[in-house]
Amino acid sequence: MLDYALLAALAAVIRTGSFERAAQQLHVTPSAVSQRVKLLEERLGTVLVVRGSPCTGTPAGQRLCQHVEQVSLLESELRHELPGIQHSGPPVTVRLAVNADSLATWFVDAMAEAPDCLFDLVLDDQEHSADWLRRGEVLAAVTASAKPVQGCDSTPLGALRYVATASPAFVRRYFPEGVDTTSLARAPRLTFNSKDRLQALWTERAFGAEIASPTHWLPSSQAFIDAALAGLGWGMNPEMLVAGHLRDGRLVALVPDQPLDVPLFWQRSRIASRTLAGITRAVLRKAGATLHQMP
Amino acid sequence: MLDYALLAALAAVIRTGSFERAAQQLHVTPSAVSQRVKLLEERLGTVLVVRGSPCTGTPAGQRLCQHVEQVSLLESELRHELPGIQHSGPPVTVRLAVNADSLATWFVDAMAEAPDCLFDLVLDDQEHSADWLRRGEVLAAVTASAKPVQGCDSTPLGALRYVATASPAFVRRYFPEGVDTTSLARAPRLTFNSKDRLQALWTERAFGAEIASPTHWLPSSQAFIDAALAGLGWGMNPEMLVAGHLRDGRLVALVPDQPLDVPLFWQRSRIASRTLAGITRAVLRKAGATLHQMP
Structure with a gap:
């Protein structure tokens, strides 16, 4: 050994x-x-x-x-x-991969409801968080990937709803004639990092085309909203985080009634099922209470 | 060529x-x-x-x-x-390194005041953001390092003030007899990532010793506050972000009147001084209006 x-x-x-x-x-x-x-x-x-x-x-x-x-x-x-075995050393640290927008909206509440343990969070795009599980570097992941990673169980969590949002001044400046493929090609957008496909996905769904445009790169959920409020660009923001701003008119939806729902799954390693049982319960409960029905 | x-x-x-x-x-x-x-x-x-x-x-x-x-x-x-030269291609993208807490507090406002350009932000700890400048991977950085990187100018911005904060329930559970080196060694803390020395720095200043303790790893400024509110641990949070929570009693300072001031500097490459002139003005103005006097 x-x-x-x-x-x-x-x-x-x-x-x-x-x-x-x-x-x-x-x-x-x-x-x-x-x-x-x-x-x-x-x-x-x-x-x-x-x-x-x-x-x-x-x-x-x-x-x-x-x-x-x-x-x-x-x-x-x-x-x-075998409870007779004495525990030595610090409590178990559970390493998880989470997408930044889940962490910014509902995941901390789930952590707080889980029984005493320490968390080590890795942030990655929902399209890539399952890779950490595949490489054995985390025990569980919030991911957009439904198909169970080998040795893992996968449970649907619901969908995180995004709205394409910008400030009213930004809309007046870049979309005076309305939002279309021509105006979108000129308006600066926000992109989280090179893995972030949400803006492209939304223009595809809403306008049938991926539209190239100038972009800011801004790897923070909160800064994404702050930058939209400040009029730097438009971006896909979680509805939960911008509902108040939309109500008060500090942000507006680029196209009304055209949200983007991103289905999320909780994948966890079977080897750690007992350690993760409490966390899994808390994650499923919180996600069930906050996320939308799967599209 | x-x-x-x-x-x-x-x-x-x-x-x-x-x-x-x-x-x-x-x-x-x-x-x-x-x-x-x-x-x-x-x-x-x-x-x-x-x-x-x-x-x-x-x-x-x-x-x-x-x-x-x-x-x-x-x-x-x-x-x-030579304004006669036609511009072709997208507007210039300016790549900057910024610490996450500056981005979460004052930096987006500075970006919004800078003249039209696109930003590509790299997030790194204030002790490490100057490395990006040293490696030539960014044009400017918000950094804790005062000494000018070769080929760069350095200007003091002021200090970002941090307060060691936790929820009242957390304080009752882990510090019933008060905050001291013994109770701090048992209470879970929050750590941003392995570069984050702020909690250690504060215990050193306040108690004369670096204290090892269990920790959560949580690489997001907003999640740091959410986790403190949810009672997961104590952590150093920017005063600007928690002032309301402290006033309303949702968070409390572990030790009153014991903040930690982190001096910040704006370092930028001389080669790009003209491109950065507008950004530099906006950064100095916003930092001057929001940060504390240098300690």
């Missing part, structure tokens, strides 16, 4: 980003942590940590870190069945 | 993430874009684009993309001096 004291030191360095903080977490000296990581690197004949600020894992280091987390998880499942 | 028609095709593919969208942007067919990129790869004898969804640049591809952006910028500076 591998030496788990060495592996725990490695995982703590990669997770906290420093030898000092890893030492604090493990209640040993930084030089003990350093020796353990060095010994592991010598035994495996490869560099595992890129020393820097913060320290990060090499691909081999990250793979080992992931293995340590999987073993911790199996231990926590074991402890449910 | 390099063949800029080929380079423009490469840059469009890497920026938009797909050959189809690059084609739309350049008003040519996808197969023309594909041929240009292939020709460039053959000439340079190296792969430049990782074909995927989205398409991304190899290190060599990214370096060339950066070069194209620098040349576009120089062209735009030239156009100011």
Whole structure:
């Protein structure tokens, strides 16, 4: 078997980003942590940590870190069945992949309802969050992908509704004659990052064509709304976050009654089903209460 | 000289993430874009684009993309001096590195006041945002680093004030006897990512020691506040974003009158000073109106 004291030191360095903080977490000296990581690197004949600020894992280091987390998880499942085994170390940290707009709308409430555990959230586009699960880097994901990843269960959550929105001044400036393919090609839009296809998807649905246009790149759900309010561009914003602004007239829908519903699914690894049971219940309950019926 | 028609095709593919969208942007067919990129790869004898969804640049591809952006910028500076030169193509896109909390508080207003241009924002910790400038990947950065990066000017912006905050229920549960090093070691905290040192910095200032404790990892400014409100943990939140919650008692300061002021600087590349002049004015004005005096 591998030496788990060495592996725990490695995982703590990669997770906290420093030898000092890893030492604090493990209640040993930084030089003990350093020796353990060095010994592991010598035994495996490869560099595992890129020393820097913060320290990060090499691909081999990250793979080992992931293995340590999987073993911790199996231990926590074991402890449910054999309560006599003492728990040592911090509570289990559950790593999940979530799309930014779910985090900005309903996901924190689900986290708060889940029983005591620590969350490590990775943000990625709903079209890509399942990749983290496929690579074994997270235990569960909120994703647009319905098809279960191997070894995972998939449950529909409902649809997150988006509205194409802009400020009234922006609409007056760029759409004086109405919203059509010509005016859309000139009006600056907002794009979250190169994975964000929502604006393109909406123009396709509403106008039958993907329309190229100038764009701002703005990787934050809240900044997307702030930028729309400030008149920088139009963008697809979650209805839940802009309902008040639409009511008060600070934002307007580019085309009334033309929302875009994005179906979301909760996919989770079967290996961790017991650890995830409470979280899964909370996620399904919150999503059921806030998301729309699947289109 | 390099063949800029080929380079423009490469840059469009890497920026938009797909050959189809690059084609739309350049008003040519996808197969023309594909041929240009292939020709460039053959000439340079190296792969430049990782074909995927989205398409991304190899290190060599990214370096060339950066070069194209620098040349576009120089062209735009030239156009100011020689207005007879016709502008072709989309407006200049200005790539900036900003810390998430500046984006969540004052930066969008500055963007809205800057004259017409497109923004491409990269989010990174204020301790690391200057690295993007150092690597030549952005033209300017909001950063905690005062010392000018080579070839850049640095101007102090003021300090973003943070308050260690949690919900009243969280304080009752984890700090019934008050906030001290023992109770802080048990109370779950919020951490943005492995670069985020603010919670550690505050415990150091307030209690003379870095305190290890369980943590949630939550890479979003708004989710940080939502998680504090929901009682998941305590965290350093920008005073501007939590002032209302503190007033209404939905959040409380862990230690009254113990804020943490983080000084910020605007560093921008001298090569782009003309293009950035309007943005720089707007950034200095907005920061002056919203940030605190430097500590």
